[in-house]
Amino acid sequence: MFKRALVLSGLMLSAAAFAQVKNPGTYLSAGVGDWATFDPAYCYDLLCGEVLMNTLETLVFFDGTSTSKFVPLLAAEVPTKANGGISADGKTYTFKLRKGLKFSDGSPLTAQDVEYSLERQLVASTDSGASVLLAEPLLGTTDPIRKGGKIGYDAIDRAIETRGDDTVIFKLAKPFSPFLSVLATPYFAIYSKNDAVKAGEWSGTARDWEKFNNLPDADSKFIKRPPLGSGPFVLERYDQGKNVVLRRNGNYWRAPAKLERVILQQVPDETTRIQLLRNGDVDSASVTRPQLETVSKLPGIRVVDNLPSLSLNGVFMNRRIDGTGTNYLGSGKLDGRGIPSNFFADKNLRKAFAYSFDYGTYLRDVFQNKARQQNVPIIYGLPAHNSTAPKYQFNKAAAERYFKAAWDGKVWENGFVLPVFYNTGNTNRQRAMEIFKRNIESINPKFKIEVRELQFSQLSAQRRSGQVTMWAGNWSGDYADPHNFIFPFYHSQGTFGSQQRFKNDRLDELIERAAAETELKARTQLYNQIQRIGFDEVVGIPLYQDVGYVAMRDWVKGRVLNPVFAGDYYYTISK
Template sequence: MKRVVLTGLLMLAGAALAQKNPDTLTVLTSADWSGFDPAYCYDTACGDIIQNTTETLFFPDGANPGRFVPLLAAEIPTVANGGISRDGRTYTIKLRPNLKFSDGTPLTAEDVEYSFERMMVYSADTGAAGLINLPLLGSPELVRKGGKIGYAQIDRAVEARDRNTVVFTLPKAFTPFISVLAFSTFSVVSKNAAIKGGDWSGTARDWERFNNLDNTEAKFRRTGLLGSGPFVIERYDEGKTVVLRRNTNYWRAPAKLARVIIQNVPDDTTRIQMLRTGDADMVHRNSIPEAQLPNVQSIPGIKVTNSPSLAMTVFNMNVKINGTGSNVLGSGRLDGRGIPANFFSDKNLRKAFAYAFDYNTYIREVLRGNAIQPSGVMIRGMPGYNASDPKYKYDPALAERYFKAAWGGRVWQNGFVLPVYWNTGNTRRQRALELLKRNVEALNPKFRIDVREVPFSQYSTLQADHRMSMNVAGWQLDYADPYNMAEAWLIPDGYYGRSTQYNNPRIAALVEQGVGESDTNKRLSLYRQAHRLAFDDVAMIPIYQLNDIYIQRDYVKGRIINPIFSQDYYYPISK
């Protein structure tokens, strides 16, 4: 962590602090990094680095979440220009001429093919492969050795037709495919550099060796892969700092900044002090809790911007907990000293927790009113959202009734010890669990909740391994379509479906039917049915949908504020 040093500058009241290091941007975050290999990245911390050191075929168009511009691609494919077949199953994408990686070597369609096939080959538990597997392989299921989807399907899905043309073949039409291709970790990396570094060969010969390879064994976890982005990784102090250096071989005009320093500063007070003294220029989105905003807004020269988010935060409940090698289950029984592995498989128990949380108090006191309470996967800002949908409410009497019904009365009679989890630096999640703990334990002296802190670098791994019983989790839409939120939580092979192991076949069938429906009204009707059924079944417990908060010094220019962005893009930024 960078030391906080008071500058000693004499400042007039209300005067802004003079900026330091005009060609270097110092950014603060409240989470560390799990690594920089795109195959393993599905969170904002790693995505921030990958988005700035590698590039995608398409990119969000300014502040508009549903529109895109070509980046590595030469144009947006359409049926009219021949880029999309009339049945919607074939996308032919031309690359810009003279693209090159940061080492000066050319970027070609062969690199595009390798990058997407590598993502599907790896199919890492913590990565975003399910997001691209769905349109390209017909299922969000991760590819596994001996599974129903193998290398032959991966190899057919993406082909380099020539040096500057790549063809994607889909098993069925998938309308938001361009949006998926713009997701930050579906970036293009150098095939030659990867193979020389000991990575997958790009053939069937060794694909199984890299399939679901553990993150600790990934060769490019600390360094990232060779990309074509406006910056390169200059230094990584694990868990503390990432330094990005301007790419001098960039195929476009060079970035305005020479360096970007991203520091992990878990303590809220320290982050605010660094903004105050000018030792930091900006913080990542939502990295300052609402309770601290008055302290930030009182700093001369600070700019605070609010923008509606396309994200939801929930309590996740794991219905089949993996207690191997951890103390998550305690005794493993409903005897007052632990919980069974299938503790949350009881719908009455899920309902009890849903009615034991005080949503209004949390939003008012912790988030300072800077959020709304969602009712489920059809969130505000997306087609199909209805503000009058029913929501869970804080009702201790109703919570008690459901606790007494859970597990045939044994939960209420015997009690439990339940560990719940939040990640270091995220005080919003900590406060939510502490409020839940207070309310639940007040119902019965035999109820005990153990609030546990976990470094973010371990959080995703524990979640993917099913080793957390209940945790706070968030989902930022990858693309502006209701399917993306529904698939994440309501499909067994979706991102959170894989970790919570929640499976309601009726709900999953509706969601899957919706993605293949071309009629917009019919499609939204299917999603709304799934949304309501998931509410009744308590698939998850929605807590809040924030307004995003962006904080920076007023001399920072060019920051893009887009609700689809879960990280910052430093290329257009200057001081």
């Protein structure tokens, strides 16, 4: 403790000696994670996605800080119905490529490279990758593609076609409004077909597609280097578990990046990261919120807080619990010694839980009021977000009224013993469950809540198998569209809908209609209707939206903080 206090007090020293910009042509960042792969077919996280975003490129890109507007990148223009890029029925998207595109080795980038890159995502369809995001609009499925399954290579081949060397045509299974948002994510970046084939990857034909379907991560040829891309940087060096070094692409088709190099460092110790930032030895650093106030007071440091994060945390209630192999149901009856498997099938009970949570105290004590209460899925920063959407309030009288109505009075009369779960080490989720326990047990002494922890992998497996009763969880957006939140929370085939054994045919139909609707006003009306139904049904209890922040040296210029994908795009940055 003494050593830590000494270091932190030293952080407050005058920064006059560090006023001059260090390493002016190099951007250095200190983070906490490592890089598991650089293969777009296997990448599905921020760290690898950040490297891909800077070494490869997508057809369209985010427009500054907007979550709903796009600018052309490899494409000559963003397709619309007005310019003929989107067909009248919304099922065909045509992209014309820019002239003069080239990869970092100087070879031309063509429509065939686009076709190969995105078809390889679907062919690979890895358990660890993001292929399902592309399979939903193009193939009409949210399930991975598997050899011997209903959807094979012919469907993949028909979904993406080329005309000449500069035109790519996507044929959607059905209209899908978020399609451009999906294509803007770094997992669907474009790379050289020749480079991939020479490296030993899929040939690009039906001949060997099954051989490359759902291979283990270790079989990828691009674990330690990205495929040949067209981005503003190239990977110069990767020291596994330590550093990624990016070098400016000398063959870039646009004006060259202002930075000569970007060095991403893994620095597990937070005190060390803060010291590096204070000394000017790094330009940005990962800092936990408890240390943010201290860091913000350091001379030469700029903190940008209150950034909307595309992440939603909540509590979920299984309506058909599988008691096989666990003791979670106790007696299995409403006799005060357990719960029945369909305990949460009663809407009155779910409402009672929703009114038992002290939202204000939780957000104040855990997040210093920096997080937002959010009880419906379409969070702040997304198109169709409704600032007047309904919210639950902590109301013990209302909770008591609904508890008394639940199960025709049997819940109130007999009581229950209910285990609830959070993943080991997640203190924020632990605190949420403890608030439920304290408040619910204070309403009726016959109510017993047991707060239990499970390792994340174990909790995830039990959620999928339907064994968990009630648990705390999180959804982080894959792309910035309401569908990517409404579907997992409310649709019967979505992540949380299926894990809660919830099905509402009307909601499913409305959700699918909203995804196909291309006009924002009409979509918004549908989503407002969907959220009213979901809120009334208490399809889980969304609790709060995370708020992001960054800490950097004040000499950093041009850092665009887009909430869609939290990694940095270094092309715009200078010092």
